[in-house]
Amino acid sequence: MKPGAASQPAGVASFRVRLVLAMMLLVSVVATAGLLFAQHNVAATVKQDFERAFRAEVAALDAGREIRHALLAERARALARRPRIHAALEDDALDLLYPSARDELSDVMAPGAGAAREGGGAALRATFYRFLDARGRVLPPPDEKEVGALDPAVEARLSLARLPDRPQTGYLARAGGGSEDEVDEVIAMPIISSETGQTIAALVLGFRTPDLTLAPGASGILRGVWLDGRLHLPALPPAERAALARDVAVAAGARAEGGGSLSVRVLGAPYLLFYKRLNPDSSFPPALGLSLYPLAASLARQRQLLWQFAAAGALLWLVALGTSNVLSLRLARPVERLALDSAADRSERARAEAALATTHQELLRAARFSADASHQLKTPVTVLRAGLESLLAEPGLGAAAREELSALVHQTYRLTGVIDDLLLLSRLDAGRLRLDLRALDLVPLIAAGLDDLGALPEGAGLEVAAELPAALPVLGERNALALIIQNLFENAHKYNRPGGRIRVAAHAGNGWAVLTVGNTGRAIPPDAQAAVFERFHRGAVGEDVPGHGLGLNLARELARLQGGDLTLERSAGDWTEFVVRCRLAEPAAAPVGAPA
Amino acid sequence: MNLPRSNLLLAWALGLAACAGAAPLRAASTVAGRVALPKPLAAPVMNQRYGIVASGGVLSPYPPVAVVYLEGAFPPDGPRPEGRMAQQDFNFVPMLLPIRVGTRVSFPNLDPVYHNIFSFSPAKRFDLGRYRSDERPIPSVLFDQPGLVTLRCDIHEHMRGLILVLDTPYFVLSGPDGRYRLAGLPSGHYRLKAWIDSRTTRTREVDLDGRGSIRMDFP
Numbered sequence: 158m159k160p161g162a163a164s165q166p167a168g169v170a171s172f173r174v175r176l177v178l179a180m181m182l183l184v185s186v187v188a189t190a191g192l193l194f195a196q197h198n199v200a201a202t203v204k205q206d207f208e209r210a211f212r213a214e215v216a217a218l219d220a221g222r223e224i225r226h227a228l229l230a231e232r233a234r235a236l237a238r239r240p241r242i243h244a245a246l247e248d249d250a251l252d253l254l255y256p257s258a259r260d261e262l263s264d265v266m267a268p269g270a271g272a273a274r275e276g277g278g279a280a281l282r283a284t285f286y287r288f289l290d291a292r293g294r295v296l297p298p299p300d301e302k303e304v305g306a307l308d309p310a311v312e313a314r315l316s317l318a319r320l321p322d323r324p325q326t327g328y329l330a331r332a333g334g335g336s337e338d339e340v341d342e343v344i345a346m347p348i349i350s351s352e353t354g355q356t357i358a359a360l361v362l363g364f365r366t367p368d369l370t371l372a373p374g375a376s377g378i379l380r381g382v383w384l385d386g387r388l389h390l391p392a393l394p395p396a397e398r399a400a401l402a403r404d405v406a407v408a409a410g411a412r413a414e415g416g417g418s419l420s421v422r423v424l425g426a427p428y429l430l431f432y433k434r435l436n437p438d439s440s441f442p443p444a445l446g447l448s449l450y451p452l453a454a455s456l457a458r459q460r461q462l463l464w465q466f467a468a469a470g471a472l473l474w475l476v477a478l479g480t481s482n483v484l485s486l487r488l489a490r491p492v493e494r495l496a497l498d499s500a501a502d503r504s505e506r507a508r509a510e511a512a513l514a515t516t517h518q519e520l521l522r523a524a525r526f527s528a529d530a531s532h533q534l535k536t537p538v539t540v541l542r543a544g545l546e547s548l549l550a551e552p553g554l555g556a557a558a559r560e561e562l563s564a565l566v567h568q569t570y571r572l573t574g575v576i577d578d579l580l581l582l583s584r585l586d587a588g589r590l591r592l593d594l595r596a597l598d599l600v601p602l603i604a605a606g607l608d609d610l611g612a613l614p615e616g617a618g619l620e621v622a623a624e625l626p627a628a629l630p631v632l633g634e635r636n637a638l639a640l641i642i643q644n645l646f647e648n649a650h651k652y653n654r655p656g657g658r659i660r661v662a663a664h665a666g667n668g669w670a671v672l673t674v675g676n677t678g679r680a681i682p683p684d685a686q687a688a689v690f691e692r693f694h695r696g697a698v699g700e701d702v703p704g705h706g707l708g709l710n711l712a713r714e715l716a717r718l719q720g721g722d723l724t725l726e727r728s729a730g731d732w733t734e735f736v737v738r739c740r741l742a743e744p745a746a747a748p749v750g751a752p753a
Numbered sequence: 754m755n756l757p758r759s760n761l762l763l764a765w766a767l768g769l770a771a772c773a774g775a776a777p778l779r780a781a782s783t784v785a786g787r788v789a790l791p792k793p794l795a796a797p798v799m800n801q802r803y804g805i806v807a808s809g810g811v812l813s814p815y816p817p818v819a820v821v822y823l824e825g826a827f828p829p830d831g832p833r834p835e836g837r838m839a840q841q842d843f844n845f846v847p848m849l850l851p852i853r854v855g856t857r858v859s860f861p862n863l864d865p866v867y868h869n870i871f872s873f874s875p876a877k878r879f880d881l882g883r884y885r886s887d888e889r890p891i892p893s894v895l896f897d898q899p900g901l902v903t904l905r906c907d908i909h910e911h912m913r914g915l916i917l918v919l920d921t922p923y924f925v926l927s928g929p930d931g932r933y934r935l936a937g938l939p940s941g942h943y944r945l946k947a948w949i950d951s952r953t954t955r956t957r958e959v960d961l962d963g964r965g966s967i968r969m970d971f972p
Contacts, residue, residue, distance in 0.1 A: 240910045241871065247810075248903050250873035351910070352807035 169496050173489040180481035188473055196466040200459050207455040208429075214378055215431055215448045222446070226342070228281060229364055230324050233346035236261055237360045246358050247350055254288055255298050258360075262286055265362070266305065282364070284341055288348075289359040293317040296358075305363065308332065317440050320356040321347050327441025328384050329363065340366045340382050340389045343441065379449035383409070383432065385442055390449075397423055405432055409445055420452075427452040520586060527583030531576045538576065542569035578707040582692070585714050592634040592718055596742030599629040599638065599670055603663060606642040610650060610659070619653055624662040631670040631739040637715040638739070641723065642672070644708040645735055649676035652733070670741050673726065675734035686725055712737075782961040785934040786969040788927050788947045790817040804848045805913035812903065812915060813950035819971070820851045820917055820948040821933045822924030823959075825941065830922065835859055835893065838904070838914060840868045845904060845914025851924050851948075852896060852916060859893035862886045869907035876900025876918055883908070901951055917948055931971075939963065947971040 236242070241257035244250065265283045285305025288296040294316050298304040307315075311331045327343040341363040348358040366382060381390030388402035401421060408419050409432055416433045431448040548554075549562045584590045607623055631638070649659045657677030664671055681689060688694050690713050693706040713723040721739040728734070793815055806815045836858035839846045843864060852858060862868045862885055870892070871880035876899065881892040896902065896918045904914035927933040927947075935945075940963030947955045955971045 238910060240905045240907050241873070243910070244871065244873040244903070244905050248873040249875060250878065253873050253878070350810065352812065353810040354808075355810075 176485040184477040192470040211450045237346040237348045285363040287361045326436035328444035377451040381447040383445040524583045524587030531580040620658045630742040632742040633719045641712040644712040645674045653678045670739040672737040681728040782938040783936040783966040788819040788931040788971040790931040814849045819927040825943045857895045859891045861891045874902045877902045
């Protein structure tokens with residue numbers, strides 16, 4: 158218990174405030190950490206979901222493109238195996254090459270060479286075709302209209318340094334009908350002679366790139382092609398395209414493997430840009446397919462989430478604040494009560510201590526008075542007895558006078574006994590009596606008491622029965638024990654009826670030495686039994702019984718002083734029984750029969 | 754499977770007969786010998802077909818066989834009997850047909866599917882289009898220029914047939930062992946040629962006296 162802190166109301170209040178503050182701090186820290194963690198997780202999940210959706214969409218678009226490309230390649234491969242084309246090349250009939258091809262490719266070529274861009278199957282229709290000769294140069298077509306017109310400079314770009322042995326994919330930008338360049342996907346399919354096993358020519362087919370003409374989908378993905386340092390993405394203005402083309406060139410140049418992603422700003426909005434080499438391992442110039450994914454929606458969603466979390470956090474914090482306040486008040490209440498109770502206890506105790514001190518003083522005073530009074534009384538009684546004895550010794554006294562004097566002398570002895578008892582009691586009350594407890598055998602003391610009992614004048618008419626063990630070692634003081642035994646025996650004698658019995662029994666049991674003294678005689682009335690141990694109390698047995706009402710009180714005080722007790726076991730009918738309990742001594746410490 | 758071989762022999766016999774029929778009676782020289790045939794270029798063991806095989810840009814008959822003919826200036830003669838080259842089992846039968854310039858060759862389709870015979874060869878360009886076995890009249894082509902004509906089918910890209918158009922009535926297909934016999938030849942100084950594949954034709958000078966028999970081997 159800390160005095161000062163809790164005993165004063167100010168201390169209790171500051172305790173409460175500190176408790177509230179500590180709980181608020183704890184709640185705030187925990188709530189903030191938890192919310193931050195949750196917000197971080199949710200934001201990451203949202204971002205991942207967006208990216209996953211985006212990647213899935215890009216992958217789907219790429220897969221679509223790859224399927225389309227595979228279809229086109231398969232188509233070109235089938236065309237390159239046509240016997241007429243082989244015959245024209247192998248049987249020295251180059252003049253029949255383009256005419257034969259016109260028939261073979263009639264279903265592939267868009268009717269009217271590029272007029273059918275709209276309409277079903279346009280994505281799988283070729284816009285032009287050419288053959289490369291054994292040296293990789295373009296074989297000039299006899300009629301451009303039938304094979305798809307190309308600008309000579311563009312046509313020259315179809316030539317390859319050498320004929321490929323595998324299909325090659327390329328991309329070709331050429332001036333289209335509108336303001337934008339058109340980008341054609343080109344597949345160069347080698348024609349391998351069945352006679353020589355050598356690549357003798359190549360069929361070059363040009364297709365429209367449908368990605369560029371696709372309208373942005375619901376997710377706002379933009380698709381484009383990066384080719385020769387230029388970006389073909391009609392959805393963007395030229396300036397943005399040029400800037401983006403530079404970014405892509407730098408990013409793609411840094412990576413050997415053609416594929417990656419980067420964050421860019423397009424028209425002031427954040428985008429995620431994915432690029433992928435469209436024609437890896439191709440003899441044609443490299444081309445990159447671009448997918449631009451707008452991050453605005455994702456960022457907006459994340460911002461919204463942040464605000465939602467902040468609002469939820471503030472709400473939660475307020476609730477936690479209130480809860481912690483209530484909680485801390487509740488927690489502080491028992492402490493306050495404890496503090497108040499403690500203060501009350503203190504004053505109570507101080508009062509009790511003061512009262513105790515006063516009582517002690519009064520008791521001391523009373524005891525001192527008792528002792529003084531006993532001392533003062535003893536001397537005159539002694540003088541009185543000496544006088545009476547000398548008178549008794551006077552010759553010539555009549556028998557009546559002598560008997561009277563003798564009775565007076567006897568009374569002085571009684572007076573001395575009372576004074577002695579009072580003196581002893583006053584010493585007991587004052588706590589002055591110090592008993593020197595030691596192990597001793599109770600049985601000889603009882604036997605001595607029985608002897609004295611037998612010596613008493615009226616003792617001959619009583620039947621005394623004793624049940625004693627061989628030895629009963631107790632812890633006590635010889636004189637005190639003797640006094641207790643004497644008092645009890647005298648009582649048993651005094652309050653007996655003529656021809657009655659006295660029964661004395663002693664035994665050891667349950668850690669105690671128990672001495673039971675019973676006698677016949679009128680029982681103590683039940684309402685008076687509680688008072689038998691009070692001072693100057695005498696049983697309602699008539700004034701003919703000698704005694705002064707101090708014996709039982711003294712005997713009990715002495716028994717308690719030795720750690721034992723004296724009780725009235727029963728008093729009913731014709732039998733009254735007192736029991737003394739004394740502490741048993743260790744048998745080894747007090748050998749049986751040995752004088753203590 | 755023996756049909757192609759028997760057809761080959763039949764064609765050889767027909768060729769012999771044509772030669773005999775075309776030769777003037779006074780001409781009685783005979784050239785016989787053996788052409789050293791190349792080892793088969795590719796031996797399709799699992800699916801032994803007879804036909805024209807291509808390797809390294811060379812078309813050669815499989816199993817190897819040679820056409821031996823006498824080159825020279827010969828007077829024109831009467832109408833030629835029509836040649837025949839069928840499409841059977843997705844092959845040309847016979848696979849190699851030597852004919853004289855001006856011969857009409859019919860191309861019956863003996864398969865239950867369409868064939869489309871065409872040639873882009875400089876000696877004869879033609880395209881018969883698609884037709885089935887019940888096409889009547891049976892499509893035919895007149896070969897009016899000497900040279901080697903490669904026949905293809907536009908539907909079955911593996912099919913190859915060769916028609917060797919010769920400007921001579923004296924020609925013969927060798928046997929599978931390379932042996933040949935060219936009889937009824939006129940007297941004079943000629944070049945005897947042995948066509949082995951699309952790239953290889955061996956030539957030997959020969960003087961014929963109009964009678965007797967000469968042995969001429971092409972090593």
